[in-house]
Amino acid sequence: MVYDQFPFSLALDDSIIQKMLQDTLLHSRLTVIRTEHLPDHLHRICLVHLSNGSQLVLKLNPSPSTGLLRHERYSLETEASVLALLTNSNLPAPRALRYDRKGTRLNSPFLLTAYLPGISYADALPYLTSTERREIGLQLRSLSSIANRYISPTFGPVALVASNRGSVSWRDAFRSMVESVLMDGEDMTVNLPYIEIREAVTSWGKALDEVREARLVVLGLGRSENVLIDRRTNGVTGLLDFGQAVWGDPALLEPDMCSGTKRLL
Template identity: 30%
Template sequence: MSASRTAVPSRPHLTSLMYSLPVRRLREILIHVVPNATLGTVEELISTQLPRLYALNMSDDQKLLLSFAPSLAVRLLRQEATLLSSEATLVCFVAGSDQRAEKERTSIQGQIELPNSMALPEIVPKLLKHSSNNREMAYPYSIFKPTAGAPLSTLSIYLSIPERRLVDKQVGCMIRALANHISPSDTFGNVARVLPDAYNIASPISPRARGSAAWSEAFNTLLEGILRDGEDMAVLLPYESIRSHYQRLSWHLDAVTQPRLVILDAGSDTNIMVERGAEKGASMTMAAGVRLTGLRSWSHGVFGDPLLCDAFENPTEGFLEGWRQGGEELIEDKHNAETRLLLYRCYRACVSVVTEHYRPQVDSSRRELEGRRKLTSVLAELDKVDVVEPDVLKRARSLSGESEISKRPKLED
């Protein structure tokens, strides 16, 4: 790590809102969002997420959550360029899909012991207003009804072993429920590439889906994106080795034929929202006393292999129990799943290292070293993978004229 890098302090919590948020303009917008109430106090929330979060206290005691895009001073990775619009698009997609799936969920409710709070419509935040442009408040923003509870990272030390196992089980159920959603265009890729942005009013015609026909191509777009981010900042990484492993083993990814919805950080303690102290009458027993209420951020959505979710890197018994409760097997080509998991671990390790160079913090050295340790470990395991590609796939690649250069997609977006 370069010695010239300087740490960027975290955002001051007590900074005057008049300099960070156009409160007067916000009041005008809220008149149309909540006609019968006015904006009272505004409080900036401490969060590890990129968007700036504000608690809006309304005159009728209603509380709202404002998610404000990062300032221009924050350097973003390629995959973070459409954070707020991707989140708004995904939340609307899941909410609409679950209305159609209500009958199916009811029919299997007797077979799966899930608390009512695990129904996706109840843990996906309700979006009240979203703007993808900079005209209204200088930055894109979203207004939600806030998710109850607090990040698991702030409560985990207070949970008993049975409580933590129950949370992990609910996370497994949630990730399983998300994976039941298939790309409407049958293409692979992140939400911004697969789903049209319904909030983009720049053009009267909604953009068509630009997803990839194969999962190997879509994953390569993600991998190349973070590698080029690293190259842009001259981050020291074994780029040649990483690309070589992908070229050698990418045919394993073509076994994934169903583009299923994955939230990349759905297993992160900083993103999981939980609430302690179940009320009487709730479907969860009082002995449990803890429940999953949703996610803090829904912005990192991808249609692809469910194994790409970070929860599968070191899955707990509770998580696997929740994941398996759905019955039907969703993981394709389980025989070669371990090889795919290695490629996904390599990708996440690269993201962790490069991110610390883009947004250095006080403890970036520790975080970067941990990311490099994981990268070194997974590359050593990839070196041991020596699987011969089936002849039928070799012939298909040869006939298509595919070359190593063609596997590196254009990333102008």
């Protein structure tokens, strides 16, 4: 999700956004110059240009006609919760300005955040040397470890834990998360060895019980499309998309980090 391409306008009334911004920022002189849609994302996202030259990012629920996987139904709420948690951290995460679960004025729940500068790491990859890629990979691992320092008393997707529906063990939370994915597949008649997968997850019970602390794990954190960098210094300037965060085992991030490393090297 990158904030530098937005070729057509979002069908939202600027006056409605203006009123929402006034309520949020308490700055009556601040006006909306224009809003522009960022295409090709699950959520409806637009860049809001303000009269003082600054920009904000407005993220709304997907269109009602969009078919969602089970975990995607809570992604906006999850992102709002995680950004609130990370407000005083050293992570270059967007600053959350407002989350409205009902979103009556915009006819959708919405999350309003600050804009993060930088270019997409995914776009920059073809022009980076192997040394530069390795250095950025090390930065991402360090940033991921900062998120992992946060601990919850229960396990599971952030939105469920926030609503007191977390699990007391990683075994139960992991099995529930896998089951959710399998049910999505069954709903869409995807051909998978469902029985074998369920049996495998059950057989991992002892190993899963070895995880005793529920740490914050932001799935996708190491993916190049969710990273912004400063091309002059190759420093990571932003991390995007916190909607797939869970309280669980940081080992969940290894596939992202390993695949990212392969691309980096």
